[in-house]
Amino acid sequence: MKAVYFAWVRERIGKNEEDIAPPAEVATVGDLVAWLAGRGENYAYAFDKPQVIRVAIDRAHVAREARIAGAKEIAFFPPMTGG
Amino acid sequence: MGAVRVQAEDFDAAAESRALIAGRRDVGALASFVGLCRDEGGRLATLELEHYPGMAEAEIARAIAEAEARWPLHGITVVHRFGKLKPGDQIVYVGVAAAHRGEAFAAAEMLMDFLKTRAPFWKRATRVDGAVEGWVEAKAGDDAQAARWDKA
Numbered sequence: 001m002k003a004v005y006f007a008w009v010r011e012r013i014g015k016n017e018e019d020i021a022p023p024a025e026v027a028t029v030g031d032l033v034a035w036l037a038g039r040g041e042n043y044a045y046a047f048d049k050p051q052v053i054r055v056a057i058d059r060a061h062v063a064r065e066a067r068i069a070g071a072k073e074i075a076f077f078p079p080m081t082g083g
Numbered sequence: 084m085g086a087v088r089v090q091a092e093d094f095d096a097a098a099e100s101r102a103l104i105a106g107r108r109d110v111g112a113l114a115s116f117v118g119l120c121r122d123e124g125g126r127l128a129t130l131e132l133e134h135y136p137g138m139a140e141a142e143i144a145r146a147i148a149e150a151e152a153r154w155p156l157h158g159i160t161v162v163h164r165f166g167k168l169k170p171g172d173q174i175v176y177v178g179v180a181a182a183h184r185g186e187a188f189a190a191a192e193m194l195m196d197f198l199k200t201r202a203p204f205w206k207r208a209t210r211v212d213g214a215v216e217g218w219v220e221a222k223a224g225d226d227a228q229a230a231r232w233d234k235a
Binding site for chain 2: 007008083
């Protein structure tokens, strides 16, 4: 699946997007955030306040309990400040 | 029914409003809102708006669908810009046409509240002294504003 990052999540990780292949036990969005945070210092920094990070699967907001199976694109970003 | 545009270019708010009511005889109320880039007391030089292409449009369309499900409306247009803006520049246009002012005002306000909290846009400020002030923080009050519509 493709992971995409925006705003300071993108800057802290240092990538706009990447292909990721989490292991099978990573089932939910919450699991995925924890798994990503363990991938290195930049990821740990991006996810240092994991509860703040918003997640979207295939361009729709999802909660932490949402399952990631079948997702094509998962986005991680800070609270939005548009309008 | 609603129209959504996410674009770098400026927009003509008056033209957007005119288009909402062109040729119609059933519109008794047109509420429009324009959000602008303010200078924060002279400190702000530029505001850079990042967005999530595709999801930004989809999320605004979902907000429009919610407004249409809630009130009888005759037309909605939302235009949101991205890219580099400076104080005085227009950021967002929301226009709602309806038979009566109550639903037009309410729908416009709900759309703005939802845009603030759900549409994937992020602002980064640069100060007049050249320093990057960083990413604008979301206001807790914006969530409270948006949550009002859950209970209604």
